Amino acid sequence: MRIDPSVQLGKQVDIGYNVIIEEDVIIGDYVSIGEHSIIRKGTLIGNHVQIGEFVLLGKSPSSNNKMARKPTVQLPPLEIEAEAKIGTHVTLYRGSVIGKHSFIADYVSVREQVTIGEHTIIGRHVMVEPNTKIGAKTTIQTGSYITADTLIEDHVFIGPCCSMSNDKYMASGKGIHTGPIIKTGTKIGNHATLLPNIEIGPNSTIGAGAVVTKHIPAHTTYVGNPAKPLK
Amino acid sequence: MRIDPSVQLGKQVDIGYNVIIEEDVIIGDYVSIGEHSIIRKGTLIGNHVQIGEFVLLGKSPSSNNKMARKPTVQLPPLEIEAEAKIGTHVTLYRGSVIGKHSFIADYVSVREQVTIGEHTIIGRHVMVEPNTKIGAKTTIQTGSYITADTLIEDHVFIGPCCSMSNDKYMASGKGIHTGPIIKTGTKIGNHATLLPNIEIGPNSTIGAGAVVTKHIPAHTTYVGNPAKPLK
Amino acid sequence: MRIDPSVQLGKQVDIGYNVIIEEDVIIGDYVSIGEHSIIRKGTLIGNHVQIGEFVLLGKSPSSNNKMARKPTVQLPPLEIEAEAKIGTHVTLYRGSVIGKHSFIADYVSVREQVTIGEHTIIGRHVMVEPNTKIGAKTTIQTGSYITADTLIEDHVFIGPCCSMSNDKYMASGKGIHTGPIIKTGTKIGNHATLLPNIEIGPNSTIGAGAVVTKHIPAHTTYVGNPAKPLK
Numbered sequence: 061m062r063i064d065p066s067v068q069l070g071k072q073v074d075i076g077y078n079v080i081i082e083e084d085v086i087i088g089d090y091v092s093i094g095e096h097s098i099i100r101k102g103t104l105i106g107n108h109v110q111i112g113e114f115v116l117l118g119k120s121p122s123s124n125n126k127m128a129r130k131p132t133v134q135l136p137p138l139e140i141e142a143e144a145k146i147g148t149h150v151t152l153y154r155g156s157v158i159g160k161h162s163f164i165a166d167y168v169s170v171r172e173q174v175t176i177g178e179h180t181i182i183g184r185h186v187m188v189e190p191n192t193k194i195g196a197k198t199t200i201q202t203g204s205y206i207t208a209d210t211l212i213e214d215h216v217f218i219g220p221c222c223s224m225s226n227d228k229y230m231a232s233g234k235g236i237h238t239g240p241i242i243k244t245g246t247k248i249g250n251h252a253t254l255l256p257n258i259e260i261g262p263n264s265t266i267g268a269g270a271v272v273t274k275h276i277p278a279h280t281t282y283v284g285n286p287a288k289p290l291k
Numbered sequence: 292m293r294i295d296p297s298v299q300l301g302k303q304v305d306i307g308y309n310v311i312i313e314e315d316v317i318i319g320d321y322v323s324i325g326e327h328s329i330i331r332k333g334t335l336i337g338n339h340v341q342i343g344e345f346v347l348l349g350k351s352p353s354s355n356n357k358m359a360r361k362p363t364v365q366l367p368p369l370e371i372e373a374e375a376k377i378g379t380h381v382t383l384y385r386g387s388v389i390g391k392h393s394f395i396a397d398y399v400s401v402r403e404q405v406t407i408g409e410h411t412i413i414g415r416h417v418m419v420e421p422n423t424k425i426g427a428k429t430t431i432q433t434g435s436y437i438t439a440d441t442l443i444e445d446h447v448f449i450g451p452c453c454s455m456s457n458d459k460y461m462a463s464g465k466g467i468h469t470g471p472i473i474k475t476g477t478k479i480g481n482h483a484t485l486l487p488n489i490e491i492g493p494n495s496t497i498g499a500g501a502v503v504t505k506h507i508p509a510h511t512t513y514v515g516n517p518a519k520p521l522k
Numbered sequence: 523m524r525i526d527p528s529v530q531l532g533k534q535v536d537i538g539y540n541v542i543i544e545e546d547v548i549i550g551d552y553v554s555i556g557e558h559s560i561i562r563k564g565t566l567i568g569n570h571v572q573i574g575e576f577v578l579l580g581k582s583p584s585s586n587n588k589m590a591r592k593p594t595v596q597l598p599p600l601e602i603e604a605e606a607k608i609g610t611h612v613t614l615y616r617g618s619v620i621g622k623h624s625f626i627a628d629y630v631s632v633r634e635q636v637t638i639g640e641h642t643i644i645g646r647h648v649m650v651e652p653n654t655k656i657g658a659k660t661t662i663q664t665g666s667y668i669t670a671d672t673l674i675e676d677h678v679f680i681g682p683c684c685s686m687s688n689d690k691y692m693a694s695g696k697g698i699h700t701g702p703i704i705k706t707g708t709k710i711g712n713h714a715t716l717l718p719n720i721e722i723g724p725n726s727t728i729g730a731g732a733v734v735t736k737h738i739p740a741h742t743t744y745v746g747n748p749a750k751p752l753k
Binding site for chain 2: 524540558560576611629647665669683685693747
């Protein structure tokens with residue numbers, strides 16, 4: 061174990077074997093941290109948060125010269141609100157906020173400047189890109205990919221293994237990067253594909269395996285490739 | 292290293308640096324365990340099993356209030372049968388059985404109450420949900436997602452990055468959750484999508500990228516979205 | 523920390539807590555290695571390389587009896603060229619070469635006998651199978667799957683969550699295994715599916731969610747399932 065003397069620990073914090081906690085981390089009461097996990101400097105962890113094994117919290121983004129999106133110079137620390145549960149082998153970047161009572165499953169990877177709402181479930185192996193907002197009481201199932209610059213509202217259901225993108229011109233340097241907007245109450249079936257810059261719903265349904273190429277009106281059901289209204 | 296005194300170790304067990312083994316674990320002869328791996332209490336490991344690095348064995352399921360599937364109060368320990376090989380960064384939950392001579396590749400995540408048959412290969416990054424049975428001499432290739440309540444029989448081939456689902460109404464609380472039934476000898480192409488509650492095969496073939504929306508008869512080939520018989 | 527006495531360390535190498543470095547590893551100047559990472563014997567690491575946490579470098583392939591592809595008896599060590607950046611929870615196998623200034627993101631898994639070109643970006647959770655060549659200044663986005671025996675040239679863009687395969691007969695033992703050939707400047711949209719033994723491009727565009735079943739001519743755009751020329 062290697063815990064910096066500046067770390068503030070609440071009551072009854074359970075810290076596993078070989079955990080590393082860097083300077084100025086603040087940990088609430090009744091928190092548990094699994095073995096071998098690493099908490100980077102300044103991370104804020106609320107009461108009753110549970111953290112799994114082999115977890116990396118508060119990673120700073122890196123980049124190479126070819127990347128469009130350069131890391132912001134100064135990101136605030138990662139914040140994990142009370143009662144959240146974090147699985148094993150998870151990586152959460154600096155500059156994001158994980159909401160109260162949320163559930164972040166094993167192998168989830170959340171980049172910087174992401175907000176995850178209260179009571180939301182992020183399934184195993186889900187990948188969330190930067191600058192994205194996911195609402196409250198939303199479920200994103202196992203293996204789905206949430207692109208950068210996406211807005212997902214409350215009470216949304218995204219099935220397993222969905223994909224989306226935010227760059228119509230695929231790294232040509234043309235156009236603006238904009239992920240989809242997924243409105244309240246919308247449900248998206250497993251393995252669906254969403255194109256950039258479309259709005260879906262509210263309360264619409266997208267069938268499994270559909271390829272959504274344009275805006276989807278509220279309260280409708282679309283299926284197929286390209287997605288068309290269900291007859 | 293932190294090994295509980297109650298652990299039963301067979302002959303010539305090779306335990307890596309920083310491994311953690313909890314109480315009442317039973318390990319057979321000639322087992323190897325990679326560095327930093329964690330074996331939770333009661334896990335049973337057969338002879339000649341090879342376990343990689345950063346592995347978590349015998350994890351107990353967690354949940355939050357919004358989840359339909361609450362963890363079973365009492366799960367039996369994880370059991371890994373003789374000659375199985377487990378890759379790196381793997382997580383296997385309590386209450387599952389990993390068959391003899393099976394191969395569980397890197398980053399695989401298998402939830403509770405799953406049975407994996409003998410000589411079966413589970414590719415890298417494959418995610419298996421709870422209460423699922425995978426037969427013998429079956430291959431599930433890299434990146435595929437196996438939903439909960441699924442039955443996969445023997446000699447099945449599932450290509451890379453396939454997806455399936457078990458809830459027609461997508462978390463609306465209606466209907467019964469039932470994953471697909473994939474019969475003996477069936478082959479499923481890469482990136483196929485399976486809807487809930489369908490039966491495929493035996494000995495049928497599903498094309499790459501197909502979206503399977505209904506039962507598929509034995510000895511047939513289906514392709515497209517939605518999948519139709521190959522002309 | 524456990525560093526073999528035979529390891530050659532350059533100037534100002536920053537080695538994290540609990541890192542393991544095996545015999546005959548050669549590490550250049552100004553390299554950093556994150557906590558808990560493991561570097562297997564003989565691995566070569568160039569100057570200014572940055573390596574994340576929970577990383578496994580130089581893994582030797584394993585197999586079971588049922589696998590078509592047996593590990594090569596003697597693989598050269600893994601080589602990571604100067605200025606490359608390796609994320610967290612990454613696994614790179616022995617016998618591969620990671621090019622200068624490349625960026626290998628979190629959770630990436632690269633098998634043996636793979637070459638990754640200079641200034642190339644491999645996104646998070648990308649899985650690369652053996653015997654594959656990826657060119658220079660190419661981007662493979664998050665969650666994509668690169669099958670074995672694939673050739674990807676320079677300046678290619680592969681969107682997130684794409685899939686491909688290399689075995690038309692799906693493990694029947696018939697035919698030759700050949701992944702796709704993706705020519706210079708080609709762009710592939712998110713969640714596209716590629717069948718075995720096809721050539722795409724150069725400078726062609728594949729739409730998001732397309733299923734590519736045959737050769738795609740240069741400078742064309744194909745969309746749909748099966749993919750057809752865009753009208």
